Amino acid sequence: MSVASISPATADVWADVWAVVVNWNGGERVAACLASLVAAGVLAEHIVLVDNASTDGSLERATAAHADVVVLCNDANLGFGEGANQGARYALNHRAPFVMWINDDVTLPADTLPALVAALVAHPKWGMVGPRVVYPGQPVRVWAAGGLLDWTHNLSTLIGHGRLDAPEVQITREVDYIPGCALLARRECLDDVGLFEESYFAYMEDVELGLRARSKGWGVVVVGEVHAVHDASASTGGGYTAKRKYMQALNSVRFLREHGSAERWMRFAVCDVLTLPVLFGVGLFTGRARAVLAKALGLWHGARGRVVTAACLEPGGTRLW
DSSP states (O other), X not given: OOOOOOOHHHHHHHTTEEEXXXXXXXXXXXXXXXXXXXHTXXXXXXXXXXXXXXXXXXXXXXXXXXXXXXXXXXXXXXXXHHHHHHHHHHHHHTXXXXXXXXXXXXXXXXXXXXXXXXXXXXXXXXXXXXXXXXXXXXXXXEEXXXXXXXXXXXXXXXXXXXSBOOGGGSSEEEOSBOOTTEEXXXXXXXHHHOSOOGGGOSSSHHHHHHHHHXXXXXXXXXXXXXXXXXXXXXXXXXXXXXXXXXXXXXXXXXXXXXXXXXXXXXXXXXXXXXXXXXXXXXXXXXXXXXXXXXXXXXXXXXXXXXXXXHHHHSTTSSTTO
């Protein structure tokens, strides 16, 4: 497979792409994200900025710099899934042929979006595509070139995660899911499959969406020849943090409750749950012990059928923060 060339007809469709950005206290990076979308050719009036009750002034700064974007304001932090769906519904109600979800901490080089659109135009049964995603800085390291659902550690693997950028990840190939930080979907696929499962709040909703799309015969493809830059997990503190590990663990168990089998549960238990004592011991020396405890708590809450909410992430929501 290769990236399709951009014809004049493709460029006409490209102008109709809508982008959805969900913001929650995103700081200066929100305006940078919007600027990259405009530079990539997205019309400002086709950008939907969904704000989840930010209090850091990021909404005001972003809209001052980009006054023509559509703004949807929530009175509370509804999470990524619900915020992303609000923006997508707005775009689809305005007849968007393509919807791109992009995190507020992601920027797109100018050639990325045209290549993604060209790929969907050339392949009508591809429902979702995304670029390879890299960390900022030098040397360039990969955050993800799509994802594979392997039912082991965290249930899935981000392809190429943490490795130096190299030709083996700069290719177009089918994957199990496209991370929601930079995901372009065609309207027909979303009409058929639906949007994110909102009650995941954050984490695993993109994996679940990819699974649904593939189960209905839609191609889910990473276009690795182009890239996006992602300041990963900035909204939850980045990296291996307590809140991030709690949400990821809880939603992993929830995902297994909905899509698991005896074999899948066993693989997850052996590769993820049973390694917790070792991770905790190492965490005592690396400063990650609290995050490991948060992961254990998330696994327990997931087994009890709880869901992630904004309230449980507030200070005092658990004894761990």
